[in-house]
Amino acid sequence: MRISTFQNCHKRQIGFTLIELMIALFLGLLVSAAAVQVYIINAKTAGIQASASELVEDAVFNLPIIERKARLANLGLADKVAADQPGSGIVLTSAENAVEDEDGNKALDNFRNPKDLGDDPKVPKNITLGGAPVKVALLTRTGDQTAGTEKNEWTGASNTSSQSGQLTIQYRAPQDMYDCEGNLALGPRRVTIGGVKEVIDGQIIIERFYLKAPDTSKPTELSLYCDAGKYITEVMDDYPEQSRPDDKLPKSVEFEANNQIKDFGSAGQEVMSNVDYFDILLTTRDRESESESESESEQLQYYTVKDYLALDLEDQPQIVGIKYGLILRSDNATMDEDGPSEFTVLGKKLNIKNGLNKKYLRTVVESYVTLRNISVMDD
Numbered sequence: 001m002r003i004s005t006f007q008n009c010h011k012r013q014i015g016f017t018l019i020e021l022m023i024a025l026f027l028g029l030l031v032s033a034a035a036v037q038v039y040i041i042n043a044k045t046a047g048i049q050a051s052a053s054e055l056v057e058d059a060v061f062n063l064p065i066i067e068r069k070a071r072l073a074n075l076g077l078a079d080k081v082a083a084d085q086p087g088s089g090i091v092l093t094s095a096e097n098a099v100e101d102e103d104g105n106k107a108l109d110n111f112r113n114p115k116d117l118g119d120d121p122k123v124p125k126n127i128t129l130g131g132a133p134v135k136v137a138l139l140t141r142t143g144d145q146t147a148g149t150e151k152n153e154w155t156g157a158s159n160t161s162s163q164s165g166q167l168t169i170q171y172r173a174p175q176d177m178y179d180c181e182g183n184l185a186l187g188p189r190r191v192t193i194g195g196v197k198e199v200i201d202g203q204i205i206i207e208r209f210y211l212k213a214p215d216t217s218k219p220t221e222l223s224l225y226c227d228a229g230k231y232i233t234e235v236m237d238d239y240p241e242q243s244r245p246d247d248k249l250p251k252s253v254e255f256e257a258n259n260q261i262k263d264f265g266s267a268g269q270e271v272m273s274n275v276d277y278f279d280i281l282l283t284t285r286d287r288e289s290e291s292e293s294e295s296e297s298e299q300l301q302y303y304t305v306k307d308y309l310a311l312d313l314e315d316q317p318q319i320v321g322i323k324y325g326l327i328l329r330s331d332n333a334t335m336d337e338d339g340p341s342e343f344t345v346l347g348k349k350l351n352i353k354n355g356l357n358k359k360y361l362r363t364v365v366e367s368y369v370t371l372r373n374i375s376v377m378d379d
Helices: 002-012 018-062 064-070 239-243 303-308
Strands: 167-172 190-194 196-200 204-212 225-229 271-274 275-289 296-303 319-333 342-345 348-351 359-368
Touching: 064 167, 064 359, 167 190, 190 239, 204 275, 239 342, 275 303, 275 342, 275 359, 296 303, 319 342, 342 359
Parallel strands: none
Antiparallel strands: 167 204, 190 196, 204 225, 225 271, 275 296, 275 319, 319 359, 342 348
């Protein structure tokens, strides 16, 4: 009886041994580790895909605002775009940096018309901002020029080895429309000039695109901004009539005088975040004689603003378009290893500054915009 009882008790205690439990635990850990690894890989892949989608979205939906605005440049203002052309759609000069002629005299600039045009009230002349000429740092600039230093001016902000540029354009509103900051600008309307009712053209909109850090405590987190203002050129009997007084219209469309820019030179509106670099090139139409056929062929040439203004006035070709380029980066650092740190934008090799996180996904976007509102006929 005692032997039988011992045997039964022994049988009831049979189960997993310690070694078997350790093996099972080890196998479980292997399976769990594999599952976690698959999850991490999938999560990183999804993050990279999301970042890539963000870059594509910026390129498709946000950047076209530059092209849409650039195609309006010069509308209703001038026949051509040049440094000495009053009303030029690409704003290169003011009284502060007007180009000199061969005799050393300052030529006309993009905000000043010749005196021999008389008192025509429809012709813009001596356009000012705050009672003074428009500062150079608010004009179209490229990264090879001296940047401004005052608040909200173009400072060449960039996360690369080269300064960024700035694009400043102007055009007449073809109809009631909103500028890049979302402010209303009025199109053609009837006003009183010399006691007579006349239809005048739309208000003139001036806009500039440049890079700026929204948070000064984070100077490397740059965004593309657009700053917009407007002015009028007509001399009217009653300036408030210019704005079609209406309780529903904002005060921003009202003017008290002509040839005075208002609401320009502020920080502006953020257009797109996470931009490391932005610059432009001026596209010109040069004519060269072909030795064999003795005919003329058109050649497109690209200039920085500095190189273009350095040409003698008579040698400056007409500007027919612009080419712009940007380096966009993802919102989050999603890569395990450092990505490329060297990029080529508008034919220039750039390096991401030392100390910046290179695990962000970055891409280069370039585009060429032909100016529509110009005359391509020879002088």
